[in-house]
Amino acid sequence: GNSVTQMEGPVTLSEEAFLTINCTYTATGYPSLFWYVQYPGEGLQLLLKATKADDKGSNKGFEATYRKETTSFHLEKGSVQVSDSAVYFCALLILTGGGNKLTFGTGTQLKVEL
Amino acid sequence: DTAVSQTPKYLVTQMGNDKSIKCEQNLGHDTMYWYKQDSKKFLKIMFSYNNKELIINETVPNRFSPKSPDKAHLNLHINSLELGDSAVYFCASSQRAGGLGETQYFGPGTRLLVL
Numbered sequence: 001g002n003s004v005t006q007m008e009g010p011v012t013l014s015e016e017a018f019l020t021i022n023c024t025y026t027a028t029g030y031p032s033l034f035w036y037v038q039y040p041g042e043g044l045q046l047l048l049k050a051t052k053a054d055d056k057g058s059n060k061g062f063e064a065t066y067r068k069e070t071t072s073f074h075l076e077k078g079s080v081q082v083s084d085s086a087v088y089f090c091a092l093l094i095l096t097g098g099g100n101k102l103t104f105g106t107g108t109q110l111k112v113e114l
Numbered sequence: 115d116t117a118v119s120q121t122p123k124y125l126v127t128q129m130g131n132d133k134s135i136k137c138e139q140n141l142g143h144d145t146m147y148w149y150k151q152d153s154k155k156f157l158k159i160m161f162s163y164n165n166k167e168l169i170i171n172e173t174v175p176n177r178f179s180p181k182s183p184d185k186a187h188l189n190l191h192i193n194s195l196e197l198g199d200s201a202v203y204f205c206a207s208s209q210r211a212g213g214l215g216e217t218q219y220f221g222p223g224t225r226l227l228v229l
Binding site: 032034036038042043044045046049050051087089093095096099100101102103104106107109 | 118145147154155156157158159162164169170204206208211212213214215216217218219220221222223
């Protein structure tokens, strides 16, 4: 089946630190890959996505590269801010006979401190 | 100008009651979804509708019944609520049911607490 594995949280960093949140996947087909972010008390927002191998998604200083050979889509940011504190979800999208199905990882909570 | 909206935002109710959650999207999308997020933040798809037709049903108890009166609305009715139904329920929509990299847009969530 399809699954996404993310690193356990919470991840606590000081402001301006480098961030990496690991994400690996297992998929029966050729998935599209996403990172969604959930700020406290809010719904999920798309952060970035990539649809084929070696594509790099980027947004708001965050980046992730679709690595088919290692089945990974690690999220990185060079310098985090307090406002980046949130829960980050890696997800894959597979086309099925009935439509798209998003499969999420368990989420990684990020806390950024001054 | 909310793209995907849900009502109510919070719902506190007793076990055994029946309740509904409403979802509306103004993005002109064809496809809508319901997800459940448990207390550990794990998200799982429950249902998907495309142009008012059910296309995904993920082994959800039949106490849960989605209804799509038109493609801009997808409501979720829950009968005989149980303690384990306590969760955050998210509605989402996408332009189409199938498509490479199709982005799903999420509503703000409905926090259901069953006492």
